[in-house]
Amino acid sequence: MYRTYIQIMGEELVDNLAAIASSPLDDSSQLPLYQQLKQRMLQLMASGSLDETTPLPTEMQLCQAFGLSRATVRRCFKDLVDEGRVVRRRGHGTFVRPETTRGESSVPLNFSSEMESAGLLPASRLLGLRRREASGGISRRLGVAEGTPVWEIRRLRLGNGLPLQLAIAYVPCELCPNLSEEDLSTSLYALISQGSGALPARAEESYEAVCLDAREAKALGVRVGSAALRVLRTSFDTTGRAFEASVLIEPGDRSRLVVSLSTEGTELRRVWG
Template identity: 30%
Template sequence: MIDKTSPLPIYYQLVEWIKGLIEQGELKPGDSLPSEREYAERFSISRMTVRQAITELVNSGYLYRQKGVGTFVAEKKIEQQLMGLTSFTEDMKSRGMEPSSKLVGFEIVPAPTYISEQLTIQKHAPVYEIKRIRLADGIPMALEKTYISANLVKGLTEEIVQNSLYYHIENQLSIKIDEATQVLESSVATQQEAEYLNIQKGAPVLLIQRNTALTDGTPLEIVKSSYRGDRYKFTITLKR
């Protein structure tokens, strides 16, 4: 609650109080918050102070505003470390979430020039083009397009790629995955991304391209992913 005798700023106390309600489950994702006026009257504080607290909670991802409707509790973002090379399936299982994939495209195509160059294969050599929606607990998290040389990894099927591709490659084919380079950039959702991820066109997305290699340096895959900006955040630990 608000203690006006405390040295802590009132807006900060309100921030921590609302955060506590969210973290304790008293306010759940999608719940509507009282209006600024209601909070101001309840705690006998100014609406400007309430607005400052709500804005901080929106900026930190706890809440979101819907113009003309109100302020709501946001879904908790999934935090992913960028230091380890893991699959989406491994990431979600480590968080106690149920991973799944919805396959929306699977075919062998002639490699586009930029793909053949990055995979160091002949121009127009056959590659798997795999497009999947990655879900956690049934909620769409990312749209993922993967390119893999069909001459390097043989026998992929729709059934295989709907599960953990890394598990199949390493455990069934005994191909050892070693390292990857990732490039991140911010963008906004295209119409196709919006439809697949159940978000609004123009909503923030995180674009990631991962180039993965085997222990002998052979390029394995190129993965282009669009992650929902409202559900994902990436962190990296830097040491000096």
């Protein structure tokens, strides 16, 4: 029964299930197993491997993969449904709810999800792809030795057709050794997840104000010397390993940071347009 379902749904579902179950859940953790499973599901959603057309692994598959009870898996799915992150379609399975309807319940760790959460149509234009050796800040941020082969991926990211971000990403080649320009028509996080089982868990960003040079201004369609945000972003998987180091350049008149202060802490979010 299990093999038949996999053959019908295709290799993409196999990859997603393998990514979720790449390491066992922690029985000794104070975090309940259903919440640990929920985190895995959210991390897979954040990778871009799942969308509203790709079903999540079934309850039975997850029970078999992790050795969990049906009640534990059902509690995980119930939370995801109640929070508006997924929707059940009778006879078809459980699917990620479209980002534009999920509001604050989304987990926008990649650009496409961030755009969809903002109600914008994401698009990407590849400017360059090459292999190089990691050095200096890139090797330190990725936690690899200098000279380690990495992919350098240059892309222009757009929202509703407007250039919003010039992104240069560095990814260890071992995570996706056969990367091609055609592959980059989909989510980079999804490619990494499917190729290595690495699920995105968190990202750290630092911000600084800069003025655009001629090359950056031309790519973004603005004047040379225009104000912009320069963001250094490092993304980590569930094991704490850095799998991507990026430099993001965003025109100052097309994005801004909003900081909310309260007794419960500080929340920072980016607003586009």
